Amino acid sequence: xxxxxxxxxxxxxxxxxxxxxxxxxxxxxxxxxxxxxxxxxxxxxxxxxxxxxxxxxxxxxxxxxxxxxxxxxxxxxxxxxxxxxxxxxxxxxxxxxxxxxxxxxxxxxxxxxxxxxxxxxxxxxxxxxxxxxxxxxxxxxxxxxxxxxxxxxxxxxxxxxxxxxxxxxxxxxxxxxxxxxxxxxxxxxxxxxxxxxxxxxxxxxxxxxxxxxxxxxxxxxxxxxxxxxxxxxxxxxxxxxxxxxxxxxxxxxxxxxxxxxxxxxxxxxxxxxxxxxxxxxxxxxxxxxxxxxxxxxxxxxxxxxxxxxxxxxxxxxxxxxxxxxxxxxxxxxxxxxxxxxxxxxxxxxxxxxxxxxxxxxxxxxxxxxxxxxxxxxxxxxxxxxxxxxxxxxxxxxxxxxxxxxxxxxxxxxxxxxxxxxxxxxx
Numbered sequence: 069x070x071x072x073x074x075x076x077x078x079x080x081x082x083x084x085x086x087x088x089x090x091x092x093x094x095x096x097x098x099x100x101x102x103x104x105x106x107x108x109x110x111x112x113x114x115x116x117x118x119x120x121x122x123x124x125x126x127x128x129x130x131x132x133x134x135x136x137x138x139x140x141x142x143x144x145x146x147x148x149x150x151x152x153x154x155x156x157x158x159x160x161x162x163x164x165x166x167x168x169x170x171x172x173x174x175x176x177x178x179x180x181x182x183x184x185x186x187x188x189x190x191x192x193x194x195x196x197x198x199x200x201x202x203x204x205x206x207x208x209x210x211x212x213x214x215x216x217x218x219x220x221x222x223x224x225x226x227x228x229x230x231x232x233x234x235x236x237x238x239x240x241x242x243x244x245x246x247x248x249x250x251x252x253x254x255x256x257x258x259x260x261x262x263x264x265x266x267x268x269x270x271x272x273x274x275x276x277x278x279x280x281x282x283x284x285x286x287x288x289x290x291x292x293x294x295x296x297x298x299x300x301x302x303x304x305x306x307x308x309x310x311x312x313x314x315x316x317x318x319x320x321x322x323x324x325x326x327x328x329x330x331x332x333x334x335x336x337x338x339x340x341x342x343x344x345x346x347x348x349x350x351x352x353x354x355x356x357x358x359x360x361x362x363x364x365x366x367x368x369x370x371x372x373x374x375x376x377x378x379x380x381x382x383x384x385x386x387x388x389x390x391x392x393x394x395x396x397x398x399x400x401x402x403x404x405x406x407x408x409x410x411x412x413x414x415x416x417x418x419x420x421x422x423x424x425x426x427x428x429x430x431x432x433x434x435x436x437x438x439x440x441x442x443x444x445x446x447x448x449x450x451x452x453x454x455x456x457x458x459x460x461x462x463x464x465x466x467x468x469x470x471x472x473x474x475x476x477x478x479x480x481x482x483x484x485x486x487x488x489x490x491x492x493x494x
Contacts, residue, residue, distance in 0.1 A: 069466060070106025073113040075437070075447060079423050081412060082112060082447035090430040093465030098426055109434055111460055112450050116176030116431025117388040118420040120350045121291070121329050121379025123181055124163040124203065125150055128489045130384055140297055140359045147382075151184055152233040153492040156193065159184065160202035162492065165485035166383065167210035168478040173386050173456035176431040176464045178212050179379070181266050181291060181329070183219035183237045185248070190235030192248075200252045204261050211462075211469035211477050213259075213431075217291050218249040219266040220273050220281045226307040237268070242277035246284045253288075260465075264289030267321060269296075270304050270312040278319035287325055291350070292316060295338070296330040296361055313338035322347045329379065332356060332364040339365065343372040351417075353394035355381035363398045367408045377420040387456035389435075392418040396452075411448045418451075430466035435459055 069090045076086035078100065087105055089097030128150045135142070154162070163180075170178055180203055187193050195201070200216060207214035221237040222245070224230050230238040239245040249265060256263040265285040267273045269292065273281065282290065295301055295312050304312045313334065316322050324346035331342070331349045342349060349369050356364065359382070370376055378391040385391075392414040399408035409417075422428065435450060436442060436458045445453040462470035475481050 071109050071113075071432075072102065072104050072106045073109045073434070074111060076113040076424055077115070077415060079425060082450075086113070086424075088424065088430070088432075090466040093430055093467075095424065095426055095428050095430050098424065109461065111434045111436045111438075112447060113424070113432055113434045114174075114415065115419040115422040115424050115428070115433070116462075116464065117174045117418050117433055118377065118422065119170055119175045119178045119380055119388065120327065120377040120420055121181055121352055121381050122166075122170075122178050123382060124166045124206070125154055125159060125184065125492075126382040127166045127169075127386075127485070128162065128492050129382065140361060141299075143359055148233045150492050151236060152188065154184060155187075156198040156202040158488065158491055159199055160206050161484065162488035163203050163206035164209045164478065165481050165488050166386075167207050167212050168475050168481035169386050169485065170380075171210055171212055171462055171469050172459065172473070172475055172481065174388050174433040174435075174459040174462060175386075176213060176433065176462060176469075177215070178207060179215040179217060179289070179291070180207075181217050181219060183221045183266075183268055185218075185239070186236045188236060190230070190238060196248050197252050197255065200255060204255050208260070209477060210475075211464050211467070213261075213464060215262040215264055215289055216252065216255065217264045217266040217289065218252045219268050220245045220249075220277065221268040222277060223272050223274060225271045226303055242273075242280045246280060249284060262289070264291070266290065267292040267316070269293040269300065270315050271300060275308060275315060275319060278316065278321050282319065282321045285325065289327065290321065290325050291327045291329055292321060294328040294331050295333045296356075298333050301333055311335060311338055313341050317341045317345065327377065329381075330356065330361065330364065331369065332362045334365055339368050339372050339374070342369065342374045348375045348377060350377045350379050351395060352379045352381035353391055353398055354385040354387070355383075357394070357398075358382065358384035363402045366395055367399050367403065370409070370413070375421070376417045378417050388418050389451060389454050389456060389458075392451055411451050414451055430463060432461075432463045433459060434461040
């Protein structure tokens, strides 16, 4: 199959008239300046955009106005109510619609930070991986690649056992978590479905359990919520006399396979530790501003050599173009200087290093460059002008998932999403 892209963002920037040869789901040829041939693709074609941090069930909380003096901690109570209401079938329906929304917005892959493991009361389902299986099936139904992170969650806080709905998140101990995670790992097909691990946070996984999670993960992806809130840092300092980053570093959790999510409230030493260990950072700008978390040190992380990627986390917004733009705009607000990140750097974060190149998966997103938002934008400025509404075509492994802005696998994603959310009132 040959796609003739009116314009494609190749390594280095947008190029006109690019022919892409695709075979067995991968790009086998890239010809810039090619004569029109094959299937024409008008607009600007980007490498597939990656949602590197998702909690699919949080989508049920979108559109609920905050109350006076609301914070992350009060928002969390609403999230717990949604978690308490879900079962595997309901979660499958909700996640399928959420993942379809991601595809329509330009995502070709999602990393699901999954911790809703058990039935109410914390009792295991007859199938211990019932919810994991539901999420994998949801991603497959929506056409996305998924990295499923089975999350270790053992405590409500430092020296506090799980409480209430948290019992659905928690295993008896870290060995029980590892045993169940090994069952989840059988869902990994090495291609469209990958399985990794996550440390929910330093307050939810005791210090002595951290090395076990890191050892189980090995070379698999390992993610951890890190310093999202100042209160987390203060509690960790009180309990252990060190920052969450230092605690994770001492326990062997940091490293090239590890991604620190949020990383909002870091010290200079924390940034240096992430850089020294090769740990990546995943920022979720639209969630961090929605929850009042703060503006993370994206520029300092990038300057230190920490690779950046992006996620939509609580899904207050699902728009990878907005996440990329927010990475730059938050830096402008924090520092009063424009272009802290070049457009090419924003795309590297949004695609998590993916590129349109020979050997890469044929995961492609095409943005309409003639809409009311993008009209007149320079090719390298489209990322600063476009939104998810401008995404016209999405391919995963060469397969069309979105055509002309319409999802090809999920017939009524908006209606499905509304129905799934109505079933789990928050």
